Each structure stands twice: as C-alpha cells, then as structure tokens.
Amino acid sequence: MKLELRGVRKRYGGVEVLHGVDLTAEGGRVLAIAGANGAGKSTLIKVLAGAVPLDDGEILLDGEPLTLRGPEDAQGLGFRTVYQELSLVPQMTVTENVLLGALPTKRGLVDWSAAHARVRALLEEIGFADIDPRVRAGRLSVARQQMVEIAKALAVEPRMLVLDEPSAVLAGTDLDRLFDLIRRLRERGVAILYVSHRLAEVMEISDSITVIKDGRVVDTLTPARTSEDEIIALMAGRRLEQIYPDRVPEPGKPLLSVRGLSRDGVFDDVSFDLAAGEIVGMFGLVGSGRSEVARCVFGADRPTSGTVELDGAVTRFRTPGDAIGAGVALVTEDRKHSGLVLGMDVTDNTTFATMARISRAGLLDTRRRAANVQDMIERLGIHPPRPEMPVRHLSGGNQQKVVLAKWLLTRPRVLILDEPTRGVDMATRVDIYRMIDELTREGVAILLISSDLTEVLGATDRVLVMRGGRLVAEVGSADTTEDEVLAHSVGVAA
Amino acid sequence: MTEQQTSAVLDTVSGEAAGVTAPASARWRAAVPSPTVLVLIGAAVAIVVVAGVTNDSFLTEGNMTNLLRQMVSTGLLALGMLLVILTGGIDLSVGSVVALTGIMSAGLVSGLPLPLAILVAIVVGVLCGTVNGVMVARFSLAPFVVTLASMTTFRGLTYVYSKTPITPTSPDFLTLGSQNVGPIPIAAIITLVMFALGWVLINRTSAGRALLGIGGNREAVRLAGVKVQRHLVLAYALSGLCAAVAGVILASRVGIAQPSVGQGFELDAIAACVIGGASLSGGRGTIGGTLAGVVLLGLIDNLLSLYDVQSYWQQVLKGLIIAVAILVRRGERQNT
Numbered sequence: 001m002k003l004e005l006r007g008v009r010k011r012y013g014g015v016e017v018l019h020g021v022d023l024t025a026e027g028g029r030v031l032a033i034a035g036a037n038g039a040g041k042s043t044l045i046k047v048l049a050g051a052v053p054l055d056d057g058e059i060l061l062d063g064e065p066l067t068l069r070g071p072e073d074a075q076g077l078g079f080r081t082v083y084q085e086l087s088l089v090p091q092m093t094v095t096e097n098v099l100l101g102a103l104p105t106k107r108g109l110v111d112w113s114a115a116h117a118r119v120r121a122l123l124e125e126i127g128f129a130d131i132d133p134r135v136r137a138g139r140l141s142v143a144r145q146q147m148v149e150i151a152k153a154l155a156v157e158p159r160m161l162v163l164d165e166p167s168a169v170l171a172g173t174d175l176d177r178l179f180d181l182i183r184r185l186r187e188r189g190v191a192i193l194y195v196s197h198r199l200a201e202v203m204e205i206s207d208s209i210t211v212i213k214d215g216r217v218v219d220t221l222t223p224a225r226t227s228e229d230e231i232i233a234l235m236a237g238r239r240l241e242q243i244y245p246d247r248v249p250e251p252g253k254p255l256l257s258v259r260g261l262s263r264d265g266v267f268d269d270v271s272f273d274l275a276a277g278e279i280v281g282m283f284g285l286v287g288s289g290r291s292e293v294a295r296c297v298f299g300a301d302r303p304t305s306g307t308v309e310l311d312g313a314v315t316r317f318r319t320p321g322d323a324i325g326a327g328v329a330l331v332t333e334d335r336k337h338s339g340l341v342l343g344m345d346v347t348d349n350t351t352f353a354t355m356a357r358i359s360r361a362g363l364l365d366t367r368r369r370a371a372n373v374q375d376m377i378e379r380l381g382i383h384p385p386r387p388e389m390p391v392r393h394l395s396g397g398n399q400q401k402v403v404l405a406k407w408l409l410t411r412p413r414v415l416i417l418d419e420p421t422r423g424v425d426m427a428t429r430v431d432i433y434r435m436i437d438e439l440t441r442e443g444v445a446i447l448l449i450s451s452d453l454t455e456v457l458g459a460t461d462r463v464l465v466m467r468g469g470r471l472v473a474e475v476g477s478a479d480t481t482e483d484e485v486l487a488h489s490v491g492v493a494a
Numbered sequence: 495m496t497e498q499q500t501s502a503v504l505d506t507v508s509g510e511a512a513g514v515t516a517p518a519s520a521r522w523r524a525a526v527p528s529p530t531v532l533v534l535i536g537a538a539v540a541i542v543v544v545a546g547v548t549n550d551s552f553l554t555e556g557n558m559t560n561l562l563r564q565m566v567s568t569g570l571l572a573l574g575m576l577l578v579i580l581t582g583g584i585d586l587s588v589g590s591v592v593a594l595t596g597i598m599s600a601g602l603v604s605g606l607p608l609p610l611a612i613l614v615a616i617v618v619g620v621l622c623g624t625v626n627g628v629m630v631a632r633f634s635l636a637p638f639v640v641t642l643a644s645m646t647t648f649r650g651l652t653y654v655y656s657k658t659p660i661t662p663t664s665p666d667f668l669t670l671g672s673q674n675v676g677p678i679p680i681a682a683i684i685t686l687v688m689f690a691l692g693w694v695l696i697n698r699t700s701a702g703r704a705l706l707g708i709g710g711n712r713e714a715v716r717l718a719g720v721k722v723q724r725h726l727v728l729a730y731a732l733s734g735l736c737a738a739v740a741g742v743i744l745a746s747r748v749g750i751a752q753p754s755v756g757q758g759f760e761l762d763a764i765a766a767c768v769i770g771g772a773s774l775s776g777g778r779g780t781i782g783g784t785l786a787g788v789v790l791l792g793l794i795d796n797l798l799s800l801y802d803v804q805s806y807w808q809q810v811l812k813g814l815i816i817a818v819a820i821l822v823r824r825g826e827r828q829n830t
C-alpha cells in the first residue's frame with residue numbers, strides 16, 4: 001500500500017495552516033512526523049482520518065485519486081487513527097469501547113462471552129493482557145486507556161495506523177510494549193505514522209522522519225543519517241544552543257514551608273521548603289502524589305493535616321483565591337481540563353485570576369486589562385498576537401503560554417508549575433525555562449513538578465522525589481544522575 | 495462571515511502595527527455585532543419590509559406600540575435566562591415566578607403604597623432565584639431538576655396566595671404596564687434599560703466574565719480564584735429579579751393578576767437565547783443576540799396574529815423557525 005499527499009492545503013477560518021504538504025506513507029514502514037506545536041501535525045492527521053476536508057491538493061492511494069468525505073470513508077479503507085485526546089466512553093466497559101458499534105451477536109442479542117474473548121485476544125496481541133475487558137474504561141489509568149484506544153484501532157485489521165503523540169501518557173515499559181507492537185504491525189505490512197515531538201522515540205522507532213514547520217514539509221530524513229540536534233534545528237528554524245539556562249543556586253530567605261502535610265489516602269507527611277530565588281524540582285511516577293501536594297498547598301483541595309507557612313507564618317488557604325492573594329500561583333498539569341476556558345479569548349483567559357484586582361466599583365478597567373494582555377503577549381511571544389482570538393484556535397505551546405501569562409499577571413512570589421512543558425514543543429520549552437530562570441532573579445520561588453527526568457534535573461537547583469505519597473529523597477540537581485532519581489522514585493537502591 | 499474572518503478583516507483594517515493599535519481595535523470590535531446578530535437583524539428587517547408592504551395595519555403606530563409591549567415579558571425573562579444559561583444552567587421556574595410576583599404585587603397594592611408593593615414583589619422574585627441558586631451551587635444539584643421542582647413549588651405558592659384572579663385596586667398600578675412615552679411603552683423602556691445593564695454586567699464586570707468562564711470551564715476559573723458558588727447564586731437571583739419585573743409589568747398591563755399566568759414563558763425565553771446564539775452547555779451567548787432573538791420571536795407572533803393564522807399553526811411555525819435558526823448557527827460554527 002502506498003498513500004501519497006500532494007500539495008495539501010487546509011484553512012481554518014481565514015488562516016491557512018497547511019500550505020501545500022507532500023507526504024508519502026508506505027505499507028511496512030514507520031514514518032515519523034516531527035514538528036513543533038502549531039506546525040500543523042494535528043491538522044495533517046485530521047486530513048488523513050477524513051475528519052476535515054481538504055481545501056486544495058489531492059490524496060492518492062496506490063496512485064489512484066482518493067476522496068475522503070468523512071471519517072467513515074477513511075475507516076472503511078482501513079485507516080485508523082489514535083488521537084492524542086482520548087475518546088473512550090468512560091462509563092462503558094473496555095469491551096464495549098473497543099467493539100463500539102460492532103458487538104458480536106447471537107440470535108439478535110449481544111454475545112458477551114464472545115465479545116470479551118475477542119477483546120481479551122486483542123489486548124493480548126498488543127501486549128496488555130493485564131487489562132480486564134469487563135472493567136469500565138473510566139477506571140483505568142490514562143496510559144491504560146491509551147492502550148485500549150489502540151486495541152480499538154486494531155479491532156478491524158488496519159492498513160494504516162496513525163498514532164498522535166502516544167508517548168504523552170506512556171512511559172517506561174509501556175512504551176517498550178508499544179514499540180514492540182509497532183514493529184509487529186510493520187512486519188504485517190501496515191503503514192504506520194508516528195507523530196511526536198519526542199525525538200529520542202522518533203529516532204528509535206521510525207524508518208524515516210518528515211519534519212514539518214509552519215504548515216510546510218521542511219525535510220524528510222533517515223534516522224541513521226541525522227541527529228536530534230539537526231531535527232530540532234529544522235523544527236525550530238534556528239539552532240538551540242542551550243536548552244537549560246546555567247544556574248548558580250543562590251537561595252534567599254525561606255518563603256514557603258510545608259510541614260507534615262497529609263491528605264488521607266493520597267499523600268502522607270510531606271515537608272519541604274522553598275526559598276526565594278530557587279527552582280526546586282519535584283519528581284515522581286504517576287500516582288506518587290506530586291500534583292495532589294501542589295493542589296493542597298494552593299488551597300484547591302483540603303489537606304487532612306499539616307500546615308503551610310508563608311514568610312514563617314502559618315497560613316490557611318481555604319480557596320485558591322486566598323492563595324493567589326498571598327502570592328502563590330499554580331499552573332495545573334492539564335491545561336484543557338483545568339487551565340483554560342477554550343471557547344473564550346486570549347484576553348479573558350489571561351485575566352481570569354486578576355479580573356477582580358483591575359476592577360473599580362465592580363467595573364473592569366478594560367484599558368488596563370488590554371494593556372496587561374498586550375504586555376504578556378509580547379513578553380511571552382504568544383502567537384498569533386491577537387487578544388481576541390479564542391484560545392481553542394491556538395497551538396498547544398501557545399495555549400500553555402496563555403496559562404503562564406494568567407499566573408504571571410498575579411505577580412506570584414511562589415510559582416508552582418505542574419508539568420508545564422507537557423505537549424509543548426522544544427522552542428517553547430526553552431522559552432519557558434528561560435522565563436522561570438528570569439523570575440528567580442526577581443526573587444520568585446519556583447516548584448517545578450515534572451515526570452521528564454532530563455527536565456527535572458536540567459532546569460532546577462535541587463530535586464524532591466516522591467514515591468507512593470511520601471517524600472523519599474532530596475538531591476542536588478548538579479550532584480545526581482537520572483538513574484539515581486529514578487531509583488528513588490521506584491524504591492530500589494541505585 | 496465567521497467571527498474569525500470578521501476579526502481578521504478588522505485586523506487588516508486596523509493596520510500592520512497590531513501591537514500598537516490592538517487595544518483600540520479590540521474596543522472597536524466589541525461594538526460590532528457578531529455574525530449571529532447580523533443574520534437575525536437581517537431576518538427581522540426582511541420580515542418588517544415584507545410585512546409593511548403586504549399588510550396595511552403592520553406599520554401603524556398602534557401596532558408598533560403593541561409589538562413592543564408584547565416583547566416585554568419574553569425579553570425580561572430571556573435576559574435573566576441568558577445569565578443562567580451562560581453558566582451552563584437553566585431556569586425553568588421563571589414562568590411561576592412571573593405568576594407569584596404578579597399576583598402578590600396586585601394583592602399588596604390594596605394595603606401598601608405602590609412602590610413598596612412592587613419592591614416586596616421584586617424581593618420575593620430575587621428570593622425565589624436565590625433559592626434556586628443555592629440549591630444548584632451549594633448542593634451541586636442539576637439546574638434542570640432544581641428549577642423543575644421550584645417551578646411547581648412557586649406555582650403552588652401562587653395559588654396559596656390567591657386561588658382567584660386579583661384585580662388591583664390602585665389605578666396608578668396600571669400605569670406601569672399601559673402608559674407610553676410618546677409611542678414607546680414605559681415597560682419597553684424599562685426592558686431596554688435592563689438589557690443595557692445586562693450588557694455592562696456581561697462585558698464590563700469581572701462577575702460577568704466569571705459567569706461565562708464558569709459555563710466554559712468551571713474548574714479552570716475556580717483555580718483562578720473565582721468564587722464559583724457565589725457567582726452561580728448571583729445568576730439565578732438575577733433571573734428571579736428579571737422574572738419579578740416581568741410579573742409586575744404583566745399584571746399591570748393586563749389589569750388583572752391571574753394565578754395561572756406565565757405557563758410556558760420559560761420556553762420562549764430559552765428559545766430567544768438559543769436563537770440569539772447562546773449555547774445550552776454554557777460559556778457562550780450574547781446580550782445582542784438574545785435581544786435579536788426576542789425581537790424575531792415577537793415579530794413572528796405579531797405577524798401571524800395580524801394575518802389571522804390559527805394559533806396552532808403559529809406554534810408549528812415558531813418551532814420551525816427555532817430549528818432553522820439553530821441549523822444556521824451550526825453551519826456557522828463549523829466554519830470556524
């Protein structure tokens with residue numbers, strides 16, 4: 001099988017996001033698509049899935065022109081897409097989700113034992129036999145849900161499988177199992193499109209790499225004859241000399257002290273200090289309680305016991321509003337779920353945390369608000385620089401900048417960032433690290449929660465490691481290794 | 495033209511130096527009606543032109559005054575409803591609040607001075623809304639169920655107050671609903687002023703932006719320090735306030751307060767919001783759109799009566815028009 005895109009163009013509203021893309025996917029090969037956020041990867045995927053119509057250009061299947069009128073057409077041809085956003089129905093069982101609309105029947109009734117057996121076989125095939133087909137999808141971890149999505153895509157023998165940022169939620173052995181699966185599918189002649197901006201993975205799994213930038217194909221490379229640096233340079237359109245700023249830790253006076261903080265069943269007896277001007281990392285596997293600690297410090301959840309001290313005085317944040325008033329800000333890990341109001345514009349989203357402050361007698365000072373927003377757009381390089389643009393239309397990296405802008409406007413003294421670079425392209429990541437570094441020079445204390453080991457060591461002064469709801473280790477970022485931190489987080493001696 | 499295209503055009507108009515002119519263009523843009531509103535205004539103008547040409551009694555001063563008066567109830571209820579819908583809620587109880595506050599004002603006016611009687615009725619309306627709001631916000635109950643229950647409760651209270659219609663004894667009471675300033679009914683002026691205040695609330699206060707934000711992503715605005723429960727109560731209380739004003743005006747216009755009045759009013763109010771571009775899942779809707787929706791519905795009612803269309807057919811046509819309006823908007827949204 002050979003699928004070609006020629007001169008594909010796509011516009012949304014007045015903005016063209018794909019400017020004539022050429023691409024070839026072949027059966028039995030893994031093609032990686034690498035690009036920064038906003039480069040047009042997601043749109044390209046939607047074109048291939050038949051989810052959006054082309055404005056111009058053509059798709060050829062084995063040399064014959066092909067028209068995809070909708071997702072049904074694409075699926076009928078065996079084109080399967082696993083999107084980054086999960087699309088499972090959480091209330092339904094794994095079996096129902098995988099065989100949605102195609103449950104086997106016997107005498108007009110659903111044959112449940114056959115259905116479960118079928119799904120069990122599929123899960124075994126993809127290397128996740130430990131998922132119970134009878135359990136409701138919503139009760140699985142996000143990583144497991146991702147694998148159920150993949151099982152769903154394989155329920156009908158695919159000719160082409162598109163994976164959109166599968167590693168955003170998968171890590172470690174799960175990712176290894178996914179790679180095994182990809183290799184087996186490749187041997188069976190399936191064409192695989194692996195969309196990611198994590199270059200180590202892309203280099204490992206792909207046969208060729210197509211780099212796109214600003215809606216155009218920049219180059220197509222072979223992993224053996226390129227390097228991560230070269231791809232980064234192509235993605236960014238410039239060379240990134242240094243990802244993490246050099247840091248000389250100079251902690252000032254302690255700002256925030258957490259003492260014996262616990263929340264029943266989630267985390268237990270967590271104590272740490274944050275000093276002015278330092279960046280402290282917090283690492284732990286998913287479920288170790290990192291984000292939950294942050295939410296309790298911020299007043300979003302109630303701790304069962306323990307205290308939070310600010311400037312040496314015990315404070316009690318009953319609501320996020322109290323924390324914001326005291327100069328504490330929290331950039332939550334999932335911007336779509338808890339960071340942004342997608343349907344509203346950049347202005348609203350940037351000022352939600354400061355609206356009340358810039359009101360007089362209840363009336364918004366719209367002039368000041370516009371000036372604040374404009375200032376943030378320029379300072380963070382939000383693109384496109386249009387305050388009235390609904391954030392829904394922004395790329396992931398720019399959405400994240402809007403979230404950051406909202407919290408910077410509160411002028412925080414303590415800034416907690418929970419996975420601030422997840423789903424964010426390399427160029428934006430570098431901007432974010434630089435911005436954090438600059439904030440510390442103004443005396444802001446930063447807590448950087450991350451599951452990216454390289455980041456948690458590269459961007460911080462010291463690292464707190466959590467495991468099973470407890471703080472188990474503290475290490476200096478410069479005096480440790482990734483292996484050591486990982487060993488602490490899983491509870492084995494390094 | 496989609497919203498995005500509109501703003502793209504405006505950007506071009508405002509020149510290259512977007513960085514410098516952005517605040518100005520943003521303010522200007524807020525004054526330009528959204529595409530939905532433009533479509534509705536177009537439809538309304540078309541209806542007026544066709545009706546004016548084909549029916550002699552349509553463009554008369556008497557009919558125009560009448561038309562404005564007919565729009566008052568739906569207009570006020572739609573205004574309050576919009577605030578609730580923006581948060582992702584719904585208020586089914588407004589028709590019952592109209593009846594309760596109407597009959598109370600008509601009854602109280604025989605014992606109390608007129609302004610005090612009206613004030614008491616309005617306070618009752620606000621209390622009704624506050625009860626709804628507290629149930630929804632504090633106890634996290636579904637707005638549909640809460641207001642379904644209170645719709646019945648408030649209707650019951652209306653009959654408890656009086657099983658029979660009340661004719662207000664004060665002649666001044668009738669002024670509010672029946673007098674005009676020139677050709678324009680006082681009631682219509684009150685309604686327009688309240689719409690203007692509603693516009694300011696939604697577009698120029700942090701509370702208004704918070705209402706939209708709650709409907710769009712409740713967790714995100716909560717984490718941004720917005721007091722979600724307080725704002726939800728505010729929305730329902732204001733819906734109660736609008737319903738009370740409508741109730742008093744209606745009793746005053748008709749000259750007699752019926753305990754059975756207002757049934758189904760909530761549906762017209764919801765229809766006006768939806769036609770005007772509000773999303774029932776919350777986070778989207780405008781004052782201008784809602785007003786345009788009210789005018790369109792009012793025009794249709796007025797015209798169908800002028801043409802002596804049977805009231806059953808009026809309902810059929812109204813339903814179809816709502817469906818068409820929603821379809822038009824669906825197409826518009828897919829383009830963005």
